[in-house]
Ligand SMILES: [Zn+2]
């Protein structure tokens with residue numbers, strides 16, 4: 243037996259015998275960690291715990307707590323689900339079964355049509371597999387052997403996948419009698435999957451292509467503890483209750499139609515939210531010295547060739563022809579904005595020149611990933627391009643960080659910041675990138691802000707700062723971004739006149755705060771479960787007469803409130819007051835004013851707040867002044 247030298251995750255050196263597995267190594271040095279270990283990363287490559295280290299290997303442990311750990315765990319769970327499905331429905335052919343952000347799925351081809359009623363039986367079978375503590379064993383086969391194996395098992399989809407693997411050695415994984423074509427790695431044994439649940443079933447075309455056969459996709463989630471699963475299911479339930487697609491329908495805010503898949507339709511009440519958001523946005527931008535432009539939605543191909551979109555972004559764009567010339571529907575606002583900049587000469591005295599645009603952009607997304615207002619094919623970016631001298635970067639970025647934070651705090655969001663650095667296929671020189679990255683880093687450090695660094699995650703034209711909002715369910719939404727760009731000013735030959743009268747290249751900065759207006763409205767609806775802050779609620783007050791004879795008084799109140807620019811509705815339905823209150827509550831209207839004989843004779847109203855109940859009697863003047871304060875302060879519910 244010979245000894246080899248390896249390096250552990252904490253940089254400790256270790257001598258082991260060459261027969262040891264990764265698991266042995268971890269157990270020897272940290273038995274507690276070994277219990278949690280799912281796989282390892284060796285010199286950056288993910289491997290199984292059964293694999294053996296080689297001389298000089300640097301070993302890191304992957305546990306469920308990391309993103310990579312979850313991915314391996316979820317993917318292994320998909321194998322277990324497939325094993326259970328094949329045990330119960332032996333004619334089932336396997337397609338693919340990857341991990342996704344939240345769990346896993348497997349695509350099956352079988353005569354049986356899965357319904358959620360089948361889940362219990364499949365889950366029961368999965369439990370048996372888990373209890374058997376079956377190891378996930380990797381085996382390397384010659385390609386020919388692999389082809390024979392999957393032919394024997396009738397796995398036609400696997401055979402198709404095999405044809406595309408250029409290597410002559412193929413990895414398969416086996417647990418019990420279940421075999422799958424797979425690169426791995428996998429968790430050591432089925433026993434690790436302490437808790438799981440199947441969530442839904444949906445149709446999915448083989449390889450996402452509608453010309454192919456429709457398969458059945460079963461989604462599931464799994465965890466390393468029952469508590470985590472319970473917590474997750476509770477959150478899922480809460481997320482369902484807050485689903486902006488459902489609330490949007492219930493409150494008549496927006497809709498989606500077959501005639502324009504991925505293009506949202508805004509209804510009158512949805513437009514009120516949208517317009518108020520835009521109004522607020524414009525007001526605050528004006529205060530910060532922004533000017534606003536609007537550029538066309540359709541522009542000539544030549545512009546998109548010059549901007550690089552034609553080469554780098556074509557598959558996400560829509561095209562059309564005008565007078566036999568090629569045009570594109572804009573996926574971004576920058577090239578149009580740049581034409582406005584170039585329309586006249588600019589002096590350093592105008593800098594930083596802040597040009598904002600609420601620009602409607604169209605981007606092609608696969609129909610399978612569309613999701614309400616969150617993932618659409620057309621949306622309005624709250625864009626701005628800032629032109630400045632290099633010496634102005636730091637201060638401008640710092641102001642922007644405050645400005646973004648102000649918006650998020652207005653809606654009660656917590657947020658965190660991430661800095662993304664140079665990606666592999668970046669354009670521009672190393673020196674330029676260093677300068678740009680350092681100025682962003684400087685701006686953040688100088689403000690004493692905490693931030694996470696994403697190495698290699700910047701845009702191809704420059705590094706960026708991203709803002710991730712955290713909603714009340716702990717979900718994270720990337721909204722704002724600040725991107726430094728030294729490239730487009732070159733591509734479009736932008737310049738300004740410096741104090742010496744010379745032509746100089748400006749630095750360009752792209753930024754959004756809300757990101758997509760449509761998506762941000764969706765986030766707001768879910769954050770507040772439809773009960774928006776009064777200032778942005780489509781209807782702020784509903785008047786509820788106790789009997790028909792009080793409607794005249796209601797009309798008088800309606801007129802007064804409207805004169806104060808309060809969005810008010812009078813409920814004239816012939817219903818009991820209890821039903822009227824219930825309706826208003828369901829419509830998430832912040833205030834209900836109730837009045838009967840007593841209130842009419844006293845010239846008062848009874849105030850009821852949505853979700854809070856009776857607030858007592860008040861005069862209409864008192865009510866208006868208190869409501870007005872709430873609106874001015876943009877108070878949160
Ligand atoms: Zn696998």
Ligand SMILES: [Zn+2]
Pocket residue numbers: 574575576627752753
């Ligand atoms: Zn831009």
